[in-house]
Amino acid sequence: MSSESTATDPILPQATDLPPEALALVPPEEKIRLSITTDIKLDGLYGSAWLVATDKRLLAFSPDGSGPPDIVDLPLTEVRSLEIQDLYGSGALKARTQTTGQTVALFSKTLNAQFAPLPEELEKLVRQARPIADDEKILRGRIDRSYLKRRCERCGQVIPRRMGVCPSCLESSKLLNRFLAYSVPYWPLAAASLTILLLGTFIGLTPPLLLRTLIDDVLTPASTSAATAVGLPLLGPTSPSGALAYLVVGLLLINVSRNALGAVRSYLLARLGEQITFDLRRQVYRHLHRLSLNFYNDRDTGRIMASVTHDVGRLQDFLSDGLQETIRNVLTIIIICSLLFYLNAELAAYVLLPTPLIVLVTIRFGKLLHRIYTPLWRRWAGISALLADVIPGVRVVKAFAQEHREVDKFESRSQSLLEGELRAARTRSLFSPLMSFLTSLGTLIIWWVGGNKVLGQSMSLGEFIAFTSYMWQFYGPVESLCRLNHRFQRAATSAERVFEVLDSQPDVDDHPGAGQLPAIDGRVEFRNVSFAYEAGKPVISDLSFTVEPGEMIGLAGHSGAGKSTLINLICRFYEVDEGAVLVDGRDIREVQLRSLRDQVGVVLQEPFLFNGSVADNIAYGKPEASLNEIIAAAMAANAHDFICALPDGYDSLVGERAVRLSGGERQRLSIARAILRDPRVLILDEATASMDTETEAQIQEALARLVKGRTTFAIAHRLSTLRNADRLFIIEKGRLEEMGTHDELVSLDGIYARLVHMQTEMSRIRAL
C-alpha cells in the first residue's frame, strides 16, 4: 500500500488521456507528478493539449494539425515565475526563466476551476527542485472565481439562473415527500380530505350507469316481456313511471351529495394547505432571522424574499390543487377503465386503443408549445425591461429630448412581438384542432363498433350511451396527467429552494453554554484577529489593539482597507478566523449574541427606517420605552424640532409610502434610535458621509452628545469629522498601520498625513 506517499503528497490532477507522444517526452527516471488536459492548443485553436510536470521539468505538449506538435520543455530549476493570465474569454499560464518566457497552456474559462489551484501546485514542485528565497515571488495573477458557482458542485451541470438549484440533482420525490411530511401533524384532516375525495370521485362517476338503467329498463322496456313491471334494486317491481321517478330522485341525490362532498373537500384541502404553508412560511421566516449576514451576502434579496412568498405559495398550490387533482385523475381513470371493461370488455379494448397515441401527442404538443412560447416570452420580457428602464428615467429622456427615439425603440420591439405572436397563433390554430380530432377518435370507434353491436343486439342501447358518456370523461384526466411531470418538477424546485434556506446553518450562533454578557464598561480588545470573507483573501490580518471604556476611536484608511469589517467583527456579524475579540475581557464568542448586541449601538451611513411612526422607529431597539424617553432621545439627536413640525408629530408615518424625510432627518432619527438604547459601545459607520455641511454640523452636535461616556468607533472618509477622536487608527490592507492623535499622526508624516493633505487639496478644488 502506498498510504505513506499519499499522506505526504496531496492528490494532484492527473490527465487520463495523455497521448504516447507526450509520454515519450518524459525521461524514464522521472515521475509524473501532475498532468492536465486543456481545451485550447498553443496555436489558439480548440483541441486537447497537455501540461505535464515531473519532479524535474515542466512539459507542454500541443498537437498542431498536420505539422509537428508544439513542445515546451522547461527544467523546473530554471523557472523564475509562473503567471496565470485571466484574459477576455480564455486564460493562459505563462512561465518565465531568467532569459525567456513562454506560454505553456491556454484554456477556456470552462477549465477555470481545474486551473485555479494549478500554479500553487507547480510552485511546490519548483520549490522541491530548487530553493526559493522567502521574498522571491513566483506566482503572479489569479483566476476570477465568480463563474465557478454557476455549475453544480455535485454533477458539474450548469445551474439555471432562475432556479438557483441543480435540476439534475433535484430528487423530486424525496423533496416532495419531505414537504408532505409537514401534513403529518394534521393527519385527521388529511385523512378526512382523502376519504371525501375518494367518495366524491366515485359518486361523480355513477350518472352514466343510471342513464343505462333509464334507457334500457325504463324508457325502452324489452318488447318480449309483456309485463310492464320493471325490476329495480331495493324497490322490487314497479311501474315505468315509478321507476323514472326513482331514477330522477337518485340522480338528484347523486348530484346533491357530489356537490356537497366537493364543497367539503375543497374546504378541507384548502384548510390543510393553508395550515401547512403557514407552518412552513413561519419556519422559513424564523430561520431567515437566525441566519448570519454571510447567508444574505451570498444571495440576492429578491431570491430570498421569493422563497418566503413565491416558493411557499407554489407549494401550497401543489398541495391543495395539483396533488388532489392528480389523485382524482388517477382514480377517475382507474374507475372508468374498470367500468368500461365491466360494461363490455371487447368494446373497452377497442376504445382504449388510441390512448397511447393521445398521450404521445399531448406530450409532443406540450413541448412544441413550450418551444413556440419561449421566444415569445423572451420578447415580452424585452418589452417589460424597456418599460422598466425608460419610465423611471423619463426625466432624462425629456431633458435630452429623446422621446421620439424611445417611441421608435418600443415600436420595433412591439413589432417583433407581433410577428412572434402571429407565428405562435398559426401553430396553435393548427394543433388544437388536431388534438380534439384525436380525442374524438375514441368516440368514432364506439359509434362504429358499438353501434354495430347494438344493431346486432349483442349490446343494449343503454350500455352504448353509458359507454359514450364515460369516453367523454376519460380523456380530460389523461391529458392532465401528461402535464403532471412539469407540475411536479416545478413544485420540487420550489421545495428545494425552501429547504435550502431551512438547511442553511447560521455561521454565527450561540455556543452551547454561552452565558449572558453582564452590563459592560466598554473595554474592547482585538487579540491577533484575522478574518477573510473568502478563503485566501484576508481582509483583517493579525490585528491587535485595546480600547479603554469611554474612548473615541476614529477609523480611517482607504476604502476596502477593512474598516467596516472591523466593525462587523465587533458586532459579531461574522466569526473571526483566528484570534479573538474581547469585550470587558470576555471573548464575545462565549456570550449570548443578544446580550452582546443589546449593548452595542450602530448608526449607519444609510439610515434605514421601517414602515411605522416616527416614535416606533425611535423605539425600535427598545419597544417598551416611555414617551418621555422617546422625546428625550429625539432631543438629544437634534430631531425634536423637525418632528414637531411634521403634521402628525411623533405619530407621522415614515418609510416607503409615507412622509419623505431628508437624508439628514432620517439620520437624526437613526441617532435617536441608537441613543435610546443607551449602548456602552457605539459604532458610527460613515454616519455623516452623505450630508451637506450644515446638516452635518447638526448631526455632529448630536453625535457629540451621543458619544459622551461611551466607547465609540467612528468611520469617516471626511477626516475633519474625526477631530474629536481620542485616538485615530489608520487601517491599511487589514493591518493597523498608524495609531495616535491627529497631531501625532500628522507629524509622523505617514498614510494619515497623506490622506489629510489630499483632502485639503480636494476642498480647494471644490472651492473653485
Next chain:
Amino acid sequence: MKKPYALTDELNLLDAGTTYLYRDEFDDLVVKIAEAEPVCNVRVVRCFPISAGGRFIALHDNKDEELGVIADINALDSDSREVLADALARTYFRPQITAVYAITEEHHIPRWQVATDRGSRTFEIRSSRRDIRVLPQGRVLIRDADGNQYEIVDYRRLDSASLALVENQV
C-alpha cells in the same frame, strides 16, 4: 496665445508615427513611445471590444496604469501593427461561430453544438435573455455559462439549418 479648450484635448492619444510595439525575449509586449524608455510587459485593452476592435486600444503597464491610447491600429507601422493584432487576438478570445449543428435543451439550459473558426465546440447557456446579445446587422454575441465568449458575425447569413436553430434562441 492660449488655445481655447477643446473636449478632445482630454484624450491621451499616442502618436502612431513614434509608437513602436514589439515582443521581448520573455514573449512580453513592449512599447516604446517617442523618446521615452521602453515599457515592458504591457497589457492591451480595447476601449470598444465589440463595436470597434481595431480602434482606441489602451496600453496599460504592469501596474495597470494607462500609458496612452492608440486611436487606430492601422496607423502603426506594419511590424508594430502585426504585434498589436497578435496581442489583441491572444487577449480577446472570442471564436466566430460558422455553423450551428444542434441546440438541445435540458432543464431549460440550451446546449449548443457549433463549428467555429477555432474548431468545433459545445457549450451551455444559462439564460438566453441575458447571455445572448443581438446587435444590429444580425451580429450576435454569446457568453456561455463559464464566461467564454462567442460571436456570430451575421446570423442571417448562416446556412438554413443553423439559421432555424439560432432564430429560435434570439
